[in-house]
Amino acid sequence: MDNTILFVDDEKDICDVLSISLSDLGYKVYTAQNGQEALRIIQKVNPPIVLTDIRMPVMDGLELLRRIKRQFPETEVVMVTGHGDMDLAIESLKHEATDFIVKPIKDEALEVALKRALEKISMRRQLREYTENLEELVQEKSAKLVQAERMAAVGETIAGLSHAIKNIAGGLEGGSFVLEKGIELENKDYIQQGWEAVRFSFDKIKDLSVDLLNYAKFTDLNLRLSDPNEPAREVMELMKPRAEEHGIDLKVDLASDLQAFWFDPDAIHHCLLNLVTNGIDAALSDNPLDTRKQVVLQTSKPENWGVEYTVTDNGCGMAAELREKIFTSFFSTKGATGTGIGLMITKKIIDDHSGVIEFESEKGVGTTFFIKLPQKDNDL
Numbered sequence: 458m459d460n461t462i463l464f465v466d467d468e469k470d471i472c473d474v475l476s477i478s479l480s481d482l483g484y485k486v487y488t489a490q491n492g493q494e495a496l497r498i499i500q501k502v503n504p505p506i507v508l509t510d511i512r513m514p515v516m517d518g519l520e521l522l523r524r525i526k527r528q529f530p531e532t533e534v535v536m537v538t539g540h541g542d543m544d545l546a547i548e549s550l551k552h553e554a555t556d557f558i559v560k561p562i563k564d565e566a567l568e569v570a571l572k573r574a575l576e577k578i579s580m581r582r583q584l585r586e587y588t589e590n591l592e593e594l595v596q597e598k599s600a601k602l603v604q605a606e607r608m609a610a611v612g613e614t615i616a617g618l619s620h621a622i623k624n625i626a627g628g629l630e631g632g633s634f635v636l637e638k639g640i641e642l643e644n645k646d647y648i649q650q651g652w653e654a655v656r657f658s659f660d661k662i663k664d665l666s667v668d669l670l671n672y673a674k675f676t677d678l679n680l681r682l683s684d685p686n687e688p689a690r691e692v693m694e695l696m697k698p699r700a701e702e703h704g705i706d707l708k709v710d711l712a713s714d715l716q717a718f719w720f721d722p723d724a725i726h727h728c729l730l731n732l733v734t735n736g737i738d739a740a741l742s743d744n745p746l747d748t749r750k751q752v753v754l755q756t757s758k759p760e761n762w763g764v765e766y767t768v769t770d771n772g773c774g775m776a777a778e779l780r781e782k783i784f785t786s787f788f789s790t791k792g793a794t795g796t797g798i799g800l801m802i803t804k805k806i807i808d809d810h811s812g813v814i815e816f817e818s819e820k821g822v823g824t825t826f827f828i829k830l831p832q833k834d835n836d837l
């Protein structure tokens with residue numbers, strides 16, 4: 458530990474005597490005759506302990522104490538007082554002096570005061586080390602936690618993926634079996650059925666790989682200054698034929714007060730495409746089709762956001778237990794036709810934009826999805 462000490466007293470004799478005592482105790486001693494000189498020395502050598510007389514010309518001990526505590530709060534300051542200076546001594550304790558000793562200085566009292574100062578210094582050091590260790594520990598633990606969460610997510614994804622692949626493999630196996638039987642028995646119907654099942658499984662594999670590629674593709678956003686209505690317009694054009702084919706009204710309602718801002722238009726296109734596709738699927742799966750089915754894609758400008766997309770359908774809607782699962786990887790109620798990765802990618806893309814995705818849904822009534830994107834002014 459640094460064993461430097463500064464002794465401040467305007468009486469040179471006392472300085473000399475005390476220097477000898479302190480040197481005997483193993484300290485490296487500096488002396489100053491007044492507060493100003495003391496501050497200069499402190500700035501240069503930064504001693505952990507300062508011993509100062511209270512009554513001095515130019516700058517008294519109390520003022521010196523205040524300045525030291527302001528500039529060097531960790532320096533321990535022991536006050537040296539005359540007999541009648543009890544008030545000043547008590548005042549100095551209020552200003553965080555470590556201790557005070559009374560003149561004439563007795564070795565014993567000096568040792569006690571210095572011991573106290575040293576104890577405070579070492580306690581502070583221990584506390585600092587402890588806090589630093591604690592911070593390291595917390596950092597280490599939270600890094601492990603993040604890793605564990607990531608591993609859990611990877612595990613869940615792999616489990617979902619194996620399930621999807623197993624389903625496809627099952628379809629392929631069944632199809633090939635029927636196909637082989639058809640060849641063996643020279644039965645055209647069997648051959649036809651088997652071949653269709655095999656074809657269907659091929660399509661599923663293609664869909665799955667496209668979904669997985671999309672998931673990988675949008676891991677890094679490509680932010681560009683873009684018109685938020687543009688992806689909505691494109692998705693409408695793309696989906697119109699499919700909706701018309703099934704007798705579903707696909708409507709678009711775009712706000713005119715939107716400004717361009719920074720987002721990834723391809724990724725947002727992908728999100729809207731999935732929401733509109735889900736809306737059409739929901740409209741189709743609603744039984745009986747007693748009302749005219751429609752899917753509406755709207756844009757609007759909420760305060761403090763760049764855009765809000767709303768996709769509403771009056772399709773089958775979702776019951777409570779379904780609503781909890783839809784953002785989970787590979788959750789799908791569409792059996793062989795859905796991989797259940799669509800909303801997972803959508804949510805990831807919106808999260809990566811620091812946006813918000815929410816929905817309201819009621820079984821038998823319909824569903825509305827809301828996406829809000831923050832108005833970013835640059836690509837940072």
Ligand SMILES: Nc1ncnc2c1ncn2[C@@H]1O[C@H](COP(=O)(O)OP(=O)(O)OP(=O)(O)O)[C@@H](O)[C@H]1O
Nearest residue numbers: 735736739783789790791795796797798799800824
């Ligand atoms: N608009 C909606 N109305 C009713 N149910 C919905 C709607 N959107 C999503 N869902 C439910 O959430 C599930 C998950 O949707 P998600 O888009 O993630 O997967 P998917 O559409 O089944 O398959 P894909 O990977 O091809 O998109 C759907 O299977 C469906 O049950």
Ligand SMILES: [Mg+2]
Nearest residue numbers: 731735799800
């Ligand atoms: Mg989908």
